[in-house]
Amino acid sequence: MIAPMQRQPISSKSIRSVGYDAVQRILEIEFVRGAVYQYREVPASVYEWLLRAKSRSTFFDRLIRDKYVFKRIDIAVEISREEDLLKLLESSVHENDGPDTEAD
Numbered sequence: 001m002i003a004p005m006q007r008q009p010i011s012s013k014s015i016r017s018v019g020y021d022a023v024q025r026i027l028e029i030e031f032v033r034g035a036v037y038q039y040r041e042v043p044a045s046v047y048e049w050l051l052r053a054k055s056r057s058t059f060f061d062r063l064i065r066d067k068y069v070f071k072r073i074d075i076a077v078e079i080s081r082e083e084d085l086l087k088l089l090e091s092s093v094h095e096n097d098g099p100d101t102e103a104d
Contacts, residue, residue, distance in 0.1 A: 005038075012056040020047040027064070028073070039068040 005028045007019035012032075019028040020042070027042040027050075046063065053059035 010056060014057045018050060036073040037070050038073055039064060039070045042068055
């Protein structure tokens with residue numbers, strides 16, 4: 001089993017945490033709504049600029065979103081009750097295809 005990427009929390013209205021794998025050049029972003037995405041072939045400099053950006057959401061919108069191949073990472077969820085499953089299914093039906101961001 002592959003260990004999950006280590007992410008660090010950041011101050012942003014739309015991004016909760018970010019991580020970077022320099023060997024594979026993968027940027028991983030967790031959004032405040034809970035979705036986690038991996039962006040491939042991202043240069044280390046883009047990750048470093050994201051960490052230093054005054055508005056990280058704006059930086060993401062302008063220089064990362066739709067610029068790199070990405071995929072949503074499924075998070076394993078333990079479901080102990082039927083209501084939890086129904087809530088999870090309902091919330092997944094209402095999600096957008098891509099991440100939502102707001103300006104910081």
